[in-house]
Each structure stands twice: as structure tokens, then as C-alpha cells.
Amino acid sequence: MAVTYTNFRGDEYYLHARTTKKGNYRYYFKKDDPNTEVKAIPEGYEIYEHPNGRVFLTKKTNKKINKDEITIIEQGLEEYSPIRDFKLDVKKESVYVYTYENPVPIDEKPAIVEALSDPKYKTYDVQLCFTLIDREEREFQVERKFYQGEKEDEWMTLDQSTDLTKLVEKYVQHLGQESFYQLY
Template sequence: MSLYYTNRKGHRHYLRAATTKKGGTRYYIVRHPERYADDELLLQLPSGFEFYEHPFDARVVLRKKLKSKITDDEVNIVDRVMSQHETVKDYILDRDKESIFVYQTGHTEADTFFDKELFRLIQQYDAKLRLRKTDEETYQAQRFCHLSRYYGWITLETSPHLGDLAQKFCFHIDKESLLEFWIEGEEDW
């Protein structure tokens, strides 16, 4: 049986290996295994690689394993806070080299005229909050600012306690009140 990864939309993604003109190996993610010879589809992941599903649109890629300053325990702290959230039940947590991202969809099944299956296929998530680990002792809660002067992630608060930041800001993920928090140390615009 060929190796595959199933994304949140229920699509199976297979890993295909092809030899390049120079004799190297190039890997591809494919959705239709019947189009390829059995020896082209891999049975296991190449060493040092992992499947990664993009939170925004569930696109699957093969990437090198990520070395992150963020531990599983830190992700679990944010997950526990989000799981207690009364109004947001549909969220995704992701991490990069130094941050935990909280993604949330802008719509629920009740907001749409589509059936549940179609809704699941078109649903997209946006990054609402980033909890960045600045060093071994401190974390920053950040939100994205779309104002041209400040375009990018702005720091709302810095604290040595990730749980406290998560408790304070995760509550506002689906509310306009998240926009009321402004850059740490600056007067409100």
C-alpha cells in the first residue's frame, strides 16, 4: 500500500518520486495514484521530511522537518485555552520556528447556503493571533494589522507566561475587540 496523507477536506495525497535528468530524486504530491506506476509511489517518507497541511486552504506539501523553539507542551497550553472558548469551536493551531498561530474560519455552517460537504471543501482559515517566543523566557501576543503604516504583525503584549497571554487574547479571536488592542508601549491611534 502506498503512503498517503488525508487532509481536513478528506482528500488523499500520495507521494511520488521521479528521477531528474541529473540523476537526483524529486518528490511530488499527487492526488490520483492510478496515473502513476506502482514503483513511482513511495511506501515511506524520505528521511528528514514530513507532510505539511497549510492551515489556510488545506494544501498539502512535502517539507523538511521543522526545527522549532515551540514545544508540544506550549501548543497544548494554547489548545486547552481555545478548547474552553465558548464561541469558537472551529480553529487550527500551527507552529513555525518561533511562533504558535491560531487560525479561525470566518464562517460557520450556519452562515452558508451550501450543504455541509460543499462547505467543508471550500472552507478557509485565517491567522488571527500569533504567540511568538522571543527567547526561552518571554512570549509576545501579536495580531495582524492592515494599516499601511503598521502593516504586519504588531505586538500587543509581552509576558513570561504563555498561558496568561493565551487566556487574555484567545477570548477575542472571533470578536472585533481584538482590534482594540494596540501596539505595546504606544498610545492608541
């Protein structure tokens, strides 16, 4: 049976492989193409879904962030953030916070609001990043996305602390608020 994966949008992807010029395999996912010879995920690999639904097969990596720290960030977002629709993207030593903000006012026509709330059309934007900067002390740095000029991936360091709970509480409350753009 082929390796399949359904992302949050409900799109089904099939794992494919092709041989590179050097004779190695390159793995990739395709939608709507069940004709594949790949029957299992190769050892040392895992399926990764980007917060916006793209699907990849990546090599497994050692994440430096532990499950308790991820839970602190998730619970802090649920408790303090005005944005209810968020996703976390955990990379080696960083946790990126992606949010979805409905682009139309709630008092807009209900059909428009409902259509844009359909997962098929949602787009998540990265807003905050919590990065482990000292493994021994478990010290984290928090950065926010910086919007200025043509460069899109600029980050502004806001704070750092060994108390991740306080960092989360202090900064996630600004998501979706005008105050977010006043954080320095």
C-alpha cells in the same frame, strides 16, 4: 504500496518524486494520481498539512515550542475563544492560530449555512501568532494579523510575557469579535 495522505477535506494525495537538474529528488503530492514509484517517506522528512488542506513533504525541523506550551494554547482557545473552529500551525518558534468564521449569519437559509460548513469549502485565516522570543525564560510575544492596505502579511505586536497562559487568556477571547480590531 504508495505513500498516501488524506487531508481534513477528505482529499487523498499521493507522494511523487522527480529528479532535479542536479540529480537530487524533489518530492510533491498530487491528488488523484496513484501512479507513483515512491513507496515510503524518505528519512528526515515528514508530511505537513497546511491549515487550509494543502499537503507537502517537508524536512523535519526542531520545533522550539514544547508540547505543554501547545496544550496551553489549545486549551485557552477552547475555554476563552468564541470561535470554536480553529487550527494551530506550529513552526519552529511560533504557533499560528487559524480560525474559521462562518461567512453567513446563522439565521440565513439552513442549506447555505450547512453547505459552507462542509470541510470541502472551509477556508481558515491566520489571526494570532505566539512566538517564543527567549528560550531560557520561555518568554512569548503575541501578535495579531494587521489588516490595512495592500500588504496582507503585516503583524502587530500586542504584548509579551513569560506567562503564556495569561497571554492566551487575554487575547484569544477577542477572536471573531469587533474588539479584535481594537487591540493595539
